[in-house]
Amino acid sequence: MPIRARAGLVLLAGALIVARARADDAPAEQRYDQAREAMQAGHWSEAAATFRAVADAEDAPTALRAQALFAAGLMEENARRYEEASTLYEEVERRFAGTEAAGRARDANAALTQGNAARGVAFRHRYDAAWDTWTAAQARVDLEGRRAARPDLEAAAVLLEALFSDFRDLPKAREVVLALGEAHMLLQRYPEAAADFERAAGLARARQAAGASSRPEADSLVMEAEDRRDEALRRERRMWFTSVAEGMLATIGAALLLVRPWRGADARLLRLGAGLVLATTVLAGVAAGAAYVLRHFTEEHSPVPVTAAALLVALPGVTAVLVALGFTAALARAWGPARAAGFGGLVAAVAALAVATCVIDAFALFPVLDSLL
Numbered sequence: 001m002p003i004r005a006r007a008g009l010v011l012l013a014g015a016l017i018v019a020r021a022r023a024d025d026a027p028a029e030q031r032y033d034q035a036r037e038a039m040q041a042g043h044w045s046e047a048a049a050t051f052r053a054v055a056d057a058e059d060a061p062t063a064l065r066a067q068a069l070f071a072a073g074l075m076e077e078n079a080r081r082y083e084e085a086s087t088l089y090e091e092v093e094r095r096f097a098g099t100e101a102a103g104r105a106r107d108a109n110a111a112l113t114q115g116n117a118a119r120g121v122a123f124r125h126r127y128d129a130a131w132d133t134w135t136a137a138q139a140r141v142d143l144e145g146r147r148a149a150r151p152d153l154e155a156a157a158v159l160l161e162a163l164f165s166d167f168r169d170l171p172k173a174r175e176v177v178l179a180l181g182e183a184h185m186l187l188q189r190y191p192e193a194a195a196d197f198e199r200a201a202g203l204a205r206a207r208q209a210a211g212a213s214s215r216p217e218a219d220s221l222v223m224e225a226e227d228r229r230d231e232a233l234r235r236e237r238r239m240w241f242t243s244v245a246e247g248m249l250a251t252i253g254a255a256l257l258l259v260r261p262w263r264g265a266d267a268r269l270l271r272l273g274a275g276l277v278l279a280t281t282v283l284a285g286v287a288a289g290a291a292y293v294l295r296h297f298t299e300e301h302s303p304v305p306v307t308a309a310a311l312l313v314a315l316p317g318v319t320a321v322l323v324a325l326g327f328t329a330a331l332a333r334a335w336g337p338a339r340a341a342g343f344g345g346l347v348a349a350v351a352a353l354a355v356a357t358c359v360i361d362a363f364a365l366f367p368v369l370d371s372l373l
Contacts (some may be wrong), residue, residue, distance in 0.1 A: 028060035032068060039075060048075035052088075066096035070105045077112065080128055083122040086112055112171040114170055123167045127176070130159035134179055137186075164199075174203040174221065181228060188225055190236035197229035234370060242361040245354035252323060252351050261326035264333065273325045280317030287313045308363040315359055316352035324348035 013143035035050035046334055054060060055069035089112070092105035111118035137152035146153075160180040181196030204221035291309035295302040326339070327344035335343070360366055 017117075028054050028064060031057070032064065035068070035071065035304060039071070044075045044079035048072045048079065051075060062096065063099060063101070066092060066099040066101035069096070070101040070108075073105060073108065077108070080125070082124050084162075086117055086121065091347050120170075123163075123170060123172075126159075126163050126166075127172065130156065130163050130176070131179075133159055134183065137183070141186060150187065152230075153183055153187050157187065168203075171207070174200050174207075174225075177203070178225065178228070181232070185228075185232060185235070188235075188239065190232045190239065194229045194232035194236070197225045197232060201225035201229065236367070238361065238366045241357055245357035248354045249358070252347060252354075255331075256323065256326050259327065259330035261330040264329040264331075266329070269325050269329055273321055276321040277318055280314060280321065283317065284310045284314035290358060303368045304365065305363065308365060311359050311363075312356060314357045316341065319355045320348040320352040321353045 020134040031050055031054045035047045038047035038050060043120055049072075051068040051072035055065045055072060057065065060068075069088060069092045073085045073092065076082075076085035076088060089105040089109035089169065093102045093109075096102050097277050112124065114123065133152065137149055137156045140149035140152050157180060160176055160183060164176045164180060167173060167176070177200045180199065181193045184190070184193035184196060203220050204225060208219075208222075288306050288310035291302070291304050291306045294304075295306065324341070324347070326342040327347055328340045331340035331343065334340075360369070
């Protein structure tokens with residue numbers, strides 16, 4: 001159970017104990033209330049010290065003292081002083097054996113130490129450091145963007161990877177490797193992210209097989225990890241498509257420069273090109289209008305922005321016109337008009353598809369295409 005949730009239970013149990021003790025021990029009850037107020041304000045050290053004072057009050061009821069000492073351990077755990085927390089939990093078991101607080105302390109200490117005090121405490125310290133770095137990196141991504149946050153994401157990935165490598169047998173390992181997968185997603189290292197999510201799914205299945213998780217909970221964890229793995233694989237494919245498209249455009253552009261189409265251009269081709277560009281511009285306006293109507297009058301949550309709709313028509317269309325006429329003009333004398341036009345049209349289609357892929361990637365429209373397939 002999370003520390004904050006356990007702290008809430010401490011408040012409830014303590015309130016009941018204090019209510020029973022109110023008539024007989026007002027000073028102890030007042031100090032307990034002061035400790036609760038400090039806890040609610042997040043003053044862990046002050047709360048721990050005050051709870052400890054209640055636990056050491058010999059004239060206070062035993063149940064209240066046991067509960068206070070257990071609460072002091074929780075406060076030390078909240079303050080990330082795990083060695084002190086473990087020591088206090090052990091003290092509760094030793095001094096107040098048989099009480100409800102002693103049972104809670106035993107469970108809390110088992111969750112903290114994971115069967116090995118030194119290793120469990122070391123894990124918690126390293127987990128805190130990794131998690132602080134990871135959450136700070138996420139915050140920077142939200143504020144400044146992924147590019148600016150890249151160094152922080154790299155640092156978080158290193159810490160999470162090392163943490164998982166050294167403590168993969170602990171229950172929180174699934175949580176660690178899931179965070180590592182998300183860090184790799186933000187770094188656009190999609191194969192590594194897919195492997196991380198697959199490991200998380202494997203850990204969830206293993207815990208289910210061992211009976212450590214209920215079946216609905218384990219099934220949910222497995223589905224979550226598998227969904228993220230599938231998304232990582234999809235993004236890897238999208239990145240590959242975009243890289244291939246950019247490479248094709250670079251190759252076609254270089255080829256056009258080499259054949260120097262401006263040497264063979266004539267007035268007829270120029271007029272044809274101008275007419276085709278004008279027609280493409282009109283079609284782009286129609287697409288923008290349709291997207292506007294769809295978004296504002298039909299489907300307000302339409303995933304295709306007006307700008308994206310216009311550019312998806314304009315950029316591939318204009319590119320196709322320039323490439324087709326460019327190769328036709330450059331190769332007409334050597335190959336003949338028909339063959340040059342056929343070759344130009346073929347290359348123009350490839351160029352248009354490549355530009356469309358880049359536009360789709362720029363506006364993050366690949367998920368829309370996935371939903372249609």
